[in-house]
Amino acid sequence: MQNNINIIALVAGISTLLLIVISLFVPWWQLAVGNPAIATVNVSPINLNLALLGNSITVPLIYALNIASALSLASGGIIMLIYSVRPNKSYSKKLLGFGYKKPLYAVIIFVIALISMSALVQRFSGFAIPLAGSGAMSLPEGMVPNGANISVDFSAGFGWSFYFAIVVAGLCVAARVYQRKAAVGTSLPPLPQPQ
Amino acid sequence: MVATLSVVLVLISIGTILGPVGPVVIIYHDDLTQLVITPQIRDIMNGNSKIIPDMGQSDNSNDNGNSELGGLLNPVFVSAQIDDSTHIFTIIFNVTNTLDYALTLNSFSTDVQITQSNYPGGNISLSSPVTVLAGQTSQLNISGYWTQDAQNYIAKNYSGETSMDISLVNIAINVNGITIHSAGPIQVGSIPINVER
Numbered sequence: 383m384q385n386n387i388n389i390i391a392l393v394a395g396i397s398t399l400l401l402i403v404i405s406l407f408v409p410w411w412q413l414a415v416g417n418p419a420i421a422t423v424n425v426s427p428i429n430l431n432l433a434l435l436g437n438s439i440t441v442p443l444i445y446a447l448n449i450a451s452a453l454s455l456a457s458g459g460i461i462m463l464i465y466s467v468r469p470n471k472s473y474s475k476k477l478l479g480f481g482y483k484k485p486l487y488a489v490i491i492f493v494i495a496l497i498s499m500s501a502l503v504q505r506f507s508g509f510a511i512p513l514a515g516s517g518a519m520s521l522p523e524g525m526v527p528n529g530a531n532i533s534v535d536f537s538a539g540f541g542w543s544f545y546f547a548i549v550v551a552g553l554c555v556a557a558r559v560y561q562r563k564a565a566v567g568t569s570l571p572p573l574p575q576p577q
Numbered sequence: 578m579v580a581t582l583s584v585v586l587v588l589i590s591i592g593t594i595l596g597p598v599g600p601v602v603i604i605y606h607d608d609l610t611q612l613v614i615t616p617q618i619r620d621i622m623n624g625n626s627k628i629i630p631d632m633g634q635s636d637n638s639n640d641n642g643n644s645e646l647g648g649l650l651n652p653v654f655v656s657a658q659i660d661d662s663t664h665i666f667t668i669i670f671n672v673t674n675t676l677d678y679a680l681t682l683n684s685f686s687t688d689v690q691i692t693q694s695n696y697p698g699g700n701i702s703l704s705s706p707v708t709v710l711a712g713q714t715s716q717l718n719i720s721g722y723w724t725q726d727a728q729n730y731i732a733k734n735y736s737g738e739t740s741m742d743i744s745l746v747n748i749a750i751n752v753n754g755i756t757i758h759s760a761g762p763i764q765v766g767s768i769p770i771n772v773e774r
Contacts, residue, residue: 417754418681436678442601443612449597457589473582480586535754
């Protein structure tokens with residue numbers, strides 16, 4: 383009996399939509415500068431919150447890209463749900479091909495953007511911002527008065543939502559792999575007729 | 578059907594990006610740098626932001642000659658206690674946080690020396706961490722000591738003087754995890770002394 387619902391795709395679709403909601407409130411990556419923090423950076427593809435001395439700073443382009451990411455993930459999640467209940471239609475492969483990539487791309491682009499941002503900040507300001515861990519970073523000599531040395535406590539790390547995003551991306555890829563295996567299983571050549 | 582769906586999916590992909598990014602680009606088309614560097618960020622980069630205080634200047638006329646702690650906290654002298662027998666003194670300041678954000682002075686310590694000769698006099702440090710809420714005033718206890726050697730030196734070299742200049746060296750201050758180390762010296766002016774002949 384053929385299964386009419388692709389369970390893995392269903393879970394992946396629901397998880398993708400859940401990921402959007404979670405990412406609004408739980409950052410994928412967080413940087414806190416100072417102790418207690420005077421500046422915080424909370425980053426996820428859906429939301430970037432930059433706060434300095436309690437003042438929130440909004441960057442228009444990043445805000446727009448956050449909305450684009452949310453819409454992209456939402457479209458991916460919805461399409462995955464549609465695919466999950468119509469896995470055997472002629473257009474199903476198109477739906478899956480569209481939907482499964484969205485969380486995967488979100489994770490990959492996020493990691494590349496984070497590493498690039500860290501490298502760019504170090505290149506232009508001299509700050510070495512680690513992606514995870516805590517410690518103190520010293521201001522470059524050019525930024526401090528003669529004879530002085532200024533260091534700033536920081537803590538940075540990935541939130542559980544980032545690991546959840548990896549799981550969601552994994553589920554989407556698994557749904558794609560499962561679809562491929564199912565397709566191979568259903569397109570086996572007919573058994574030879576007995577002579 | 579499949580071809581139509583392919584077109585729809587491509588349009589969705591393009592629309593989800595262009596939908597939010599397009600209007601923002603149109604809004605800021607006169608000055609595209611504002612897409613990333615907003616006036617708020619530009620003010621911070623130019624050093625005239627209201628968010629970040631001016632670290633170098635003070636217009637507080639009531640500070641009784643006390644220097645500001647990096648422009649963040651304005652200390653005003655309240656009282657001092659001196660114990661001649663133990664060479665320990667305690668000074669109490671009122672500090673006012675001029676920011677809209679709570680500040681914590683985690684630590685402060687410095688060595689004190691006599692300016693004229695660079696002779697070491699003693700040490701000053703913060704008694705305990707102090708958190709000053711936004712726009713509020715808290716009490717700051719600074720304690721310190723002077724050495725017997727310094728006392729002998731002053732008695733020998735400043736006999737009859739009523740004041741002497743002092744400097745701070747090896748200064749370490751930590752506000753909200755921002756640690757500033759300075760070898761100094763930073764001249765803080767003169768302090769009254771009473772050396773009997």
